[in-house]
Each structure stands twice: as structure tokens, then as C-alpha cells.
Amino acid sequence: MPNWLGDMIMATPILNDLRKNFPKAKITAFCKKPLSDLIKNDKNIDEVFSFEKPLLKTRHYKKKILKKLKEKKYDLGILLTNSFSSAYLFFKGKVKNILGYDTNFRKFFLDYRIKFYNRKNTHLVDTYKRLLLPLKINLSDSKPKIYLDEKEMEKRALLFKKENKIVGICPFSNYGKSKCWPLERFEKVAEKLLDDKNISVIFLGEKKDKKNLKIFEKNRVFNLIGKTDIQNLAYIISICDVVLTNDSGPMHLAASLDIPLVALFGSTDEIVTGPYLKNGIIKKKTACSPCFKRKCFKDFLCMKKIEIDEVLNEVKKKIYVQKIY
Structure with missing residues (x-):
């Protein structure tokens, strides 16, 4: 594999x-x-x-x-x-x-x-x-799928107030900064989501991604950055009502678990590595995108053109329309 x-x-x-x-x-x-x-x-x-x-x-x-x-x-x-x-x-x-x-x-x-x-x-x-x-196996319509233990999923759900809608936020990517929407914009989206008392937010990432954000001090915000192994990451994503993410491994993990997505694309090609057979993608046309570079040496327009309110509205749509992409 x-x-x-x-x-x-x-x-x-x-x-x-x-x-x-x-x-x-x-x-x-x-x-x-x-x-x-x-x-x-x-x-x-x-x-x-x-x-x-x-x-x-x-x-x-x-x-x-x-x-x-x-x-x-x-x-x-x-x-x-x-x-x-x-x-x-x-x-x-x-x-x-x-x-x-x-x-x-x-x-x-x-x-x-x-x-x-x-x-x-x-x-x-x-x-x-x-x-x-x-x-002699022709191209099929089978899609990526990860199988999880349902009992283990239930255990994770008990850790959170599952009566609330849960938004998972994955603001990082291993490939490089050019794939990442500015972190402060993820934080702003989370702040606005919390205006709805029925929404909780979980931040996810690896140990190397650890940050100290002010939003972590707020109620209904769970900072799990660097606190999950890969299996627990899958189980946490599985209980989310929607996942907001860059083009990343967790994005594909959420898609494979049929979790509604808002996926932000800039330097990479959503046709090649986007969620398979799904939408939920936000991407702005720029002359230099996709460039597939780890670091942007220009003005980072491909990501900066994605507005906070646009992302917020897409997340809200996904929250209240289960399994609709």
C-alpha cells in the first residue's frame, strides 16, 4: 500500500x-x-x-x-x-x-x-x-473507504456533547504551507461558528502542528492537535457532522468515512487529489494554480481569495444537511 x-x-x-x-x-x-x-x-x-x-x-x-x-x-x-x-x-x-x-x-x-x-x-x-x-478488471465506481469498529465510534462520541453539532477543523497539511489556508482564517471561522450554541469545534493535527491559539480558551472548543494517533484521528473524524480542511490526509480520511466536507484547495489540483466523486470543494481560479509547490513565492492569491464568510456559509450548509455533498 x-x-x-x-x-x-x-x-x-x-x-x-x-x-x-x-x-x-x-x-x-x-x-x-x-x-x-x-x-x-x-x-x-x-x-x-x-x-x-x-x-x-x-x-x-x-x-x-x-x-x-x-x-x-x-x-x-x-x-x-x-x-x-x-x-x-x-x-x-x-x-x-x-x-x-x-x-x-x-x-x-x-x-x-x-x-x-x-x-x-x-x-x-x-x-x-x-x-x-x-x-481484466475494468475501472469501477468503487470509492475509498475505511472501516471502523462501531463500538469504538460510540466510545468516542461519549467523550463529547454529541447533542451538539461537531465541526472538525484540520488546518494543516504535510506537503507544505502553500496547501494551507491562513491559520487565522480557520480561527475566525471557528469563532463565528461558536455563536451558535449548538455547535462544538474540534481542532485536529499532528504534534509538529501544535499551536497556542486564543480560541482554545473558549467553551465548546476541543484542542486535539498532537493528541491523537492515526486510528483515534479516524474515530474522532467519524463523529463529526462536517470537516473543514485543506487538501490533506485527514480530508481523504473524512471522505472515506462519508463525512460531509468543506475542502479548501490552492496549490494542488482538486481533479487529481480532491475528494473522490464528491464536491464540497472551494477553489479560486488564479493564473499560477495549481503550481504543486510547497511554498508560494508570489502573493498566495489562490488561498487568500477564499473568504472567511464564504467558508463559514459552506460549513453551516453542511452541518444541517447530513450526508449531502
Whole structure:
């Protein structure tokens, strides 16, 4: 499975399509930690093989993968990553038929080579699905989905006043600042939402994103930035009535859980990496967008053009219209 949260979620339709077409097959998903925690309840797979992938001293995790591959003697291996090393590991692990993208000088390890499809105007979910064409599996309408334990969802709901409407706010993104709407604008939207006494707000993010915002001092505001692991993040998002977010992993997580979204796009392309088969996107046309750069060296118009009241109104619409995108 892919190594980034958003990419991994966008690859989950592959699991559904494989199970649908090969109902008796034994399917193992190789996935790095902690992303593997999100697919352990996936009904389409028989086993999740999870591994740590350190930045240095990678020999140990590669040995672990090789051992698993050789023990299981897989008939087919589908590579959703583009790296040379992943193809080499499947080859050394004696996977009988290896299917993957013909990139990064790895074609000699592949039995079925797929040219990396021109992603312009093509969603990444569909790019992944094209990997199954050699198996005579046509592009399906299956969408990304994460399966959670309902009892665990109920436990999280009890932590909050669920009689209130809950707005999850994810104001960060791993790729860079150019994907992020100004933080003070997220804060302003939250302040205005709190004028409605029936609304609570949860701020979500990683440890590296920790901030001290004045709004955290207000009632009905929960600051969970840096306080959830990836599995708990999924459960918290699952009890939200709407999620306000940049283009990010949590955005795809919310979409995979069918949570209404207001997703803000600037430097990236919503056609390629937006919520799959859904709207809820706010994006302003500018001459330089999408640029796909981590940092804006111009005037950041693509994000600054998105107004606070426009976002506020979209969030309010989603709050009171359940499951409508």
C-alpha cells in the first residue's frame, strides 16, 4: 500500500475491486505503520502485514518483508508504489507475477508493466485502478473507504456533547504551507461558528502542528492537535457532522468515512487529489494554480481569495444537511 495517508486511502478501492473479482483469493495488504491500523478492519482483505519503515538502517524491515514474501509464496503481487526498492523486494521475494508501474528503472522486475498514466485531469484513485486492467478488471465506481469498529465510534462520541453539532477543523497539511489556508482564517471561522450554541469545534493535527491559539480558551472548543494517533484521528473524524480542511490526509480520511466536507484547495489540483466523486470543494481560479509547490513565492492569491464568510456559509450548509455533498 502507498506510504502517505491520503494516497493509502485513495488506494483502498483496489482492495474492494480485487475481492469482488477474486472472491476466493487470500489477499494480504503490505502496509507501513501506523497506516496499517486504518485497514485492519477492511472486510476485503484476509491479512494486514505491517512494518516499520525507518529513515536509516532499512535493512531490517526489508529482511522482514522478504521473509514474509518467501513464506507465503504469493501468486500475484500488485505494487501501488513507484519505488525501485518495492519492485526489487517482490522480485527477490519470489512473487510469481508482479504487476506495477514501469518507472524508476524497475521494468526488469515486473511481469506486467503499466505505463504511469498522465495524471492531468485524472483522479489518483483512477490511476491506481488502471493497475488492474491487465487482470481484466475494468475501472469501477468503487470509492475509498475505511472501516471502523462501531463500538469504538460510540466510545468516542461519549467523550463529547454529541447533542451538539461537531465541526472538525484540520488546518494543516504535510506537503507544505502553500496547501494551507491562513491559520487565522480557520480561527475566525471557528469563532463565528461558536455563536451558535449548538455547535462544538474540534481542532485536529499532528504534534509538529501544535499551536497556542486564543480560541482554545473558549467553551465548546476541543484542542486535539498532537493528541491523537492515526486510528483515534479516524474515530474522532467519524463523529463529526462536517470537516473543514485543506487538501490533506485527514480530508481523504473524512471522505472515506462519508463525512460531509468543506475542502479548501490552492496549490494542488482538486481533479487529481480532491475528494473522490464528491464536491464540497472551494477553489479560486488564479493564473499560477495549481503550481504543486510547497511554498508560494508570489502573493498566495489562490488561498487568500477564499473568504472567511464564504467558508463559514459552506460549513453551516453542511452541518444541517447530513450526508449531502
